[in-house]
Amino acid sequence: MRALERLFGGRGRESASGSVAKERLRLVLAHDRTSISPALLGTLKDELIAVISRHVAIDPDQVQVTVSQSGRESRLVADIPLMDRGKRSKR
Amino acid sequence: MAARALTITSGKGGVGKTTLTANLGVALAMQGQRVVVIDADVGLRNLDVMLGLENRIVYDLVDVIEGRCRLRQAMVRDKRLSELFLLPAAQTRDKSAVQPGDMVRVSDSLREQFDFILIDSPAGIEQGFRYAVAPADGVLIVTNPEVTAVRDADRVIGLIEAEEKGPARLVINRLKPNLVRQGEMLAISDVVELLSIDLLGVVPEDQAVLGAANRGQPLAFSENSSQAGRAFHNIAQRLQGQDVPFLTFQEPSFLQRIFDFARSGGMGS
Numbered sequence: 001m002r003a004l005e006r007l008f009g010g011r012g013r014e015s016a017s018g019s020v021a022k023e024r025l026r027l028v029l030a031h032d033r034t035s036i037s038p039a040l041l042g043t044l045k046d047e048l049i050a051v052i053s054r055h056v057a058i059d060p061d062q063v064q065v066t067v068s069q070s071g072r073e074s075r076l077v078a079d080i081p082l083m084d085r086g087k088r089s090k091r
Numbered sequence: 092m093a094a095r096a097l098t099i100t101s102g103k104g105g106v107g108k109t110t111l112t113a114n115l116g117v118a119l120a121m122q123g124q125r126v127v128v129i130d131a132d133v134g135l136r137n138l139d140v141m142l143g144l145e146n147r148i149v150y151d152l153v154d155v156i157e158g159r160c161r162l163r164q165a166m167v168r169d170k171r172l173s174e175l176f177l178l179p180a181a182q183t184r185d186k187s188a189v190q191p192g193d194m195v196r197v198s199d200s201l202r203e204q205f206d207f208i209l210i211d212s213p214a215g216i217e218q219g220f221r222y223a224v225a226p227a228d229g230v231l232i233v234t235n236p237e238v239t240a241v242r243d244a245d246r247v248i249g250l251i252e253a254e255e256k257g258p259a260r261l262v263i264n265r266l267k268p269n270l271v272r273q274g275e276m277l278a279i280s281d282v283v284e285l286l287s288i289d290l291l292g293v294v295p296e297d298q299a300v301l302g303a304a305n306r307g308q309p310l311a312f313s314e315n316s317s318q319a320g321r322a323f324h325n326i327a328q329r330l331q332g333q334d335v336p337f338l339t340f341q342e343p344s345f346l347q348r349i350f351d352f353a354r355s356g357g358m359g360s
Contacts, residue, residue, distance in 0.1 A: 016274025021238050022281045028238075029245050029285060071287045072252070 026069075034067055034074050041065055048078055057083040094125075094205040096198045097330070098227040098256075102243030104214030106235045107264040110300060110309075111323070112211040113141040117311040118327035120175035124206040127166065127176040129197070131223040132213040133189055136180035143307020144169060144177050153181035156193045162200055171312070176205075186218045191225035198226035207330070216250060224251065230259040231291060236266055236277040245286055260291040262326065267296045268340035292326035294319050295340055 031037075036044075045065040052058055064079040099112045109132075116128040130138035133153060139145040150165035155178075162178075169175040178197070181188065198208050210227065213219030224230060230251050234244040244261075251259045263282055270276035283290050297319035303310045310320035311327075318338065325335045 018271065018274045018276050018278065018281070021277050022285065025238055025241055025277075025285050028242055032242065032246060033249060072248070 030067055030069050030074070033069070033072075036067055036076070041067070044076075045078075048080070052080060059083050093202040094127075094208045095228045096202070096208040096210060096226045097229045097231055098131075098210040098212050098224045099231045099233060100212035100220060100223060100247055100251075101214065101233040101240070102216060102247040103234075103240045106233050106240050107294070108214070108233050109137050109141050109211050110304070111231070111233055111262060111264065111294070111326075112138060112209050113309045114311040114320075114323035115327055115330070116142070116175055116177075116209055117172065117309045118314070118324045119207050119209075119330065120169070120172040121311070121314070122324075122327055122331070123174070124327075124331070125174045125204065126207045126209065127178060127201055127205050128209045128211065129178040129194075130180035131189075131194070131210050131219065133180045133219065134182065134185045135213065136182050138211050139167075139177060139179045140307060141304055142169065142177055142309065144179075145307070148179045151179045151181040152197070153184050153188045155197060156189060162197065186213065186222075189218075189222045191222045194222045195226045216247060220247075220250075224254065224256050227256050230256050231262055232259045232286075232288065233262045233264050234282065234286075235264055236271075236279075236282055238277075241277065241282055241285060248286060248288055258289065260289050261286060262292045262294065263290070264294045265296045266293055266340075290337075291329055292322055293337060294322040294326075295338075 045063060048065065049058065049060045049063055053060070058080055062081045066077050067074055068077045099108050099115075101108050112128055116126050119126045128138060128142070129152065130136050131152070132138070139148055144167050147167045150160040152165065154160045155162050155165045165178055167177045167179065169177065194210070198210075201208055208226075210223050212223035232244050232248055232251075234240045248259050251257050261283065263279055266279065267276055271278050279290070279293055295318050297310070297317050299310055299317045300319055310317050311323040314320050314324045318340070322338055325338065328335045
């Protein structure tokens, strides 16, 4: 079916409004369920980087701070890659 | 056995709370349960007209709370189903006339004589919602497969969980299977995944619902004449702990599929 649609230049599944609605809701609900705004996430990220950098070498550009959903539970997830020794010694 | 109090709520207005309450009341009573439906939408009462009982109201919920009548005097017995009663809302008062404790007291004094107390909550998340969920042993969240209704439902589910009235169960109302097939409506699985709560039932969009409201004769009275009527009966059975499979909405005919395909822009656009 998808091949047919492509063949005839149809709009394909991507633009169906149902899936757009789902993606938009996913983001809206994640935000509604917590009181954490994108701006606050940015602040948390900056401060985490500052604190951790004092003790461990990290790459600030690779740090990601996000709110993830699992069922109805939200959690704050910080992904902070450590700078490897080789890279660090080159500095 | 004492009655279970179930509050029907949604956050957003117009998604079908009152329709669901009226039809569940009828379906449960037809299945032999003793049921009282309480209209908690003080100031904007509608459950009475939905049930066709508007001409039989003498006293209302606020009269009971303020001691102008006894509870029994305010309850309207449905002549079509001897085990179905309505406790109507006051129309000329507002929500400040009712406190959460009032609803708890009224519900508690009904528990011995009934199997189910269904409370039709007002829309919103303010005072009316607060007192409507106060006596609840369980909550039914009604939503439509639309972004606004789902968002509001999510907010209400959060509040129910915070008040420890849960777990809330979901009823998806006004599903249009044709639109879902075309990808132009959130599917049942999408809504359940987004809201992450148990699904109690799905009611398809049905033109007969309007006629039923026009007549004050809920669809559930004729359980097999419409898909929506069947769906209400299935939900009523699930509320009694029966394991009823979900309806599968008719597969489209070959012609319908061609029509859907053409409409979805599969060829051409």
